[in-house]
Amino acid sequence: xxxxxxxxxxxxxxxxxxxxxxxxxxxxxxxxxxxxxxxxxxxxxxxxxxxxxxxxxxxxxxxxxxxxxxxxxxxxxxxxxxxxxxxx
Numbered sequence: 001x002x003x004x005x006x007x008x009x010x011x012x013x014x015x016x017x018x019x020x021x022x023x024x025x026x027x028x029x030x031x032x033x034x035x036x037x038x039x040x041x042x043x044x045x046x047x048x049x050x051x052x053x054x055x056x057x058x059x060x061x062x063x064x065x066x067x068x069x070x071x072x073x074x075x076x077x078x079x080x081x082x083x084x085x086x087x088x
Contacts, residue, residue, distance in 0.1 A: 010067040013083065016057050017047065025057045026081065027065060037063050049074040060086025 014029035030045045060081040
């Protein structure tokens, strides 16, 4: 039962744009959607606050995040892995 519930959680990939205090990063998630009338593809972005327990992610890194229970006022996501590290 536990594994089925975890499979239903949303997973996203995005870029770290800010380190917002201890154990928190802000991730920018971009997706492409087609405009309903003009049918041009446009980029839609959203910033989310992510719980980073071990402070692994740095600014510019591409990370994978997963939806979780509310951890604070803004944090509803947690870091799963760092996909690629930004060039320093």
